Amino acid sequence: MSAYADLMAHQRETEALSHVAMRLGWDQETVMPRGAAAQRAEEMGVMEGLLHARRTDPRLGDWLERAAADDPAAEANLRHIRRSFERTARVPARLASELARVTSMAQGQWAEARAADDFPAFAPVLARVVALKREEAAALADGGDPYDALLDDYEPGATAAMLEDMFGALRPRLIALRDRALGAARQPSALSGTFDPDTQMGLSAGIARTFGYDTARGRIDRAVHPFSSGSGTDVRITTRTDPADPFNCIYSTIHEVGHACYEQTIDAAYLFTPLGRGVSMGVHESQSRIYENQLGRSRAFTGWLHGRMEQSFGALGMDPEAFYGTVNRLHRGYIRTEADEVQYNLHVLLRFDLEREMIAGRLEAADLSEAWDARFEADFGYRPPRAALGCLQDVHWSVGLFGYFPTYTLGNVYAGCLATALRDDLPDLDAALAAGDPSPATDWLAGRVQVHGGLYPPRDLIARACGQAPSEAPLLDYLEAKFGDIYAI
Template identity: 40%
Template sequence: MATEQSSVPDAYDDLLEQYRRATYLGDANMVLSWDQEVMMPEGGTPARSKQRGAISAVQHDLLVDDDVGDWLDELAGADLPDDESAVVREIRRQYERKTRVPTDLVEEISEATSDAHPVWQEARENDDWETFAPTVERLLDLKREYAEHIDPDADPYAVLFADYEPYIDLETAERVLERLREGLVPLIDAIRESDADLYEVDGTFPEDRQLELSREALETLGYDFEHGRLDTAPHPFSSGTQFDARVTTRFDESDPLDSLGSTIHEFGHATYTQGLRQDEYGTPLGEHRGLTVHESQSRLWENHVGRTRAFWDLFVPRFNEQHGTDLTPEQAYEAANQVYEDNLIRVEADELTYHLHIILRFEIERDLLAGDLDVEEVPAVWNDKMEEYLGVRPDTDANGCLQDIHWSHGSFGYFPTYSLGSVLAAQLDAAAREDLSLDEQVRDGEFDPLHEWLTENVHRHGQRYTTDELVEEATGESYTADYFLEYAKSKFGDLYDLDV
């Protein structure tokens, strides 16, 4: 840190050293999780569950140790510099939540989520929700118990949501989701009534060529392969630290834009992680702000860069060379922004209908946690909501309620951050365009200016600011959905020749 250590009490150094050790354990656990999803032999789950459970328990014990409480008490009245004050604030927030949760429950949840992963995979492959349902029931019970320990008087969903977004409350998230529904549904209806005929990519595109193109896209955008790697997984994800931020993607031989979009999305996550301060690794100043901000980075790169005309002016020659096609930049741009009526899969969804997927999942999760929906009823309710919100009805559980990995992770409360992050991405994009000639730079393959802008305004701060403070610092305004809704109407109004 920039501040001299002599300016802070000894308790601060002791607290930070304890936190660092816990962080290192958590990051080791994350690598074990990555390995389980990407490379581990199928039979390795029983041992991996025990390994991850043990690490989670030790990490938890370090963070709730009595000494941590004593150090925090000592620092409560200290006049600390801004950076150190932020560190103490973040550690205190974690301490106050974690001390209410028994270590054996933390270990049980960790083991249960490791056990759940292969069950979800098998259920998805066999199109069989009933196989996965007992696991979901077990995880819901554990998460209800977890939430009750933290705040028995609060809505359990609000408690779980705060694990992923600690500084935007659930009421704000609900208001944003409602604004998106009110703004996007009529826009989607207008698009479906439009006579516009956007170009669609058709053909068979081998996985090996898609993998090579994904790697080329990462290199073009500025991914640091010395501190990362590209692999495949059933559900694309990114994980790691500023020293090792990995991405995964998946392939559909009939849809090469899906894997490319997924790769760019995960690149956005990884470039945020790689942009965190290396000298603050192990402290809150070297950690991401939360999943709203994290998702804003992936959605910014996926949508506000990777789905632009400027990007396809740059990248379509490489696409054509790899796949032997003869697309024009305009054709590629149209294909990348097609709003499809047959829209079953969230990670393949367009920018607009994507948010109806999130609303659907949010409503089901809330009802499950509240006990207003039985686990056995999920497929029917899912399919009904899919038909109501998106106009399509899954004919398999694999394409319906089993398509996402999140419930196998016990990640109830996670989904709203996808839409919250998309909203923030548009706000950050608008602010960046005030300072940068972004389209011109993207067209010329010059991505350093955007990397530098995001690092300066978002990445380097870690958790120095709360979410709302960070948004204000980066954009000069409070968090708002206005930019996303204006952007959506402008972009898709132009594409589909709408009067909006």
């Protein structure tokens, strides 16, 4: 066999094992018995140790030196494997296993602390996670910026300085738009009533299929924090229900379907290779956000959704145009995943700044809750009344995902660029959306973005799809036009 063939045979087994590890994580967040947490932590630690050993196998260096690529896919595979080999080799096996073990335990402790609204109970394990991530960041950075080293796991090529410039351009226009909308004379009404959770799940499952989610290769379950897991022919999503807020379930489902459809659409030839998954979390988030917002919250689609909701729940007491305003209504709130489009990125920017402070050692885990509340008050004008609505609301830091949060806003930026290009190419899209058929848009995204998997670097992929380099301007222009219309400002 050639060096490239040997390398890819080894990689295929590594990718398969990583899928098994993902399935363990899915099980832990959905159906695993609570009493199994300690055992699962050991299992996850052992699995990560095995994966780390495979990703640092000395033969990889020899194969990479001798392997030759004869097509773009092979070139991309070599790029991904070389990057992973070089990064993983900097992290001691002991540290990789300990991170997997501690974060598996921390996830369960976070869920219990969140339910009990008890940050002090969670702070010690968070401090342990932060200490391990600082150690990992220092090893990965190899003298460079530690936070950038962690960010590179989720958005290759991005830096905190680059994102700081982009986020700095977003913040003032988002705040100005929010303040103008909330001060406007026209204010959409909130949805009121009680909405059966099982009916919500049935409606959301139908909407998931409408957006192209293949349930023969996936499933929908409930979890505390909605997420998508898997790739290829096994891509699972979760959602959550609230009897007073069916939009939480509907739009969480659409959001996760965007992630899942990306994974289900990647070229089948890439399965069990580095190209067989989304190229970055920013690109991944662009798919979930464009499904959820530019498509799912559009005037055309909400007109169709209004009819489906009345079929499921009875009369809503408003016409389709008022319903469109209700779906997109700006509102005070504490939870990132429930935030409106205008304020959502302000939630992300808060997390981006705080986690940089923690990795840099300028903010300790024990002080996080107070720092969060102070920053939230500065950005939103009011303080969270309890930790479950503040720093305990997200699972990410408990499982060690430092550097992940900024990709949410980067995904929104990418989605703004993609939506502009998509609308230019599909001038009749609203007619299809009004009939409950988003397939012209999802097919466009499948061909421009999703099928390629990890073939192109993230920013290159978006530029190829849109015809220009990514910029925050299309997102801001879209938000100002949409909410200027809704609020008559």
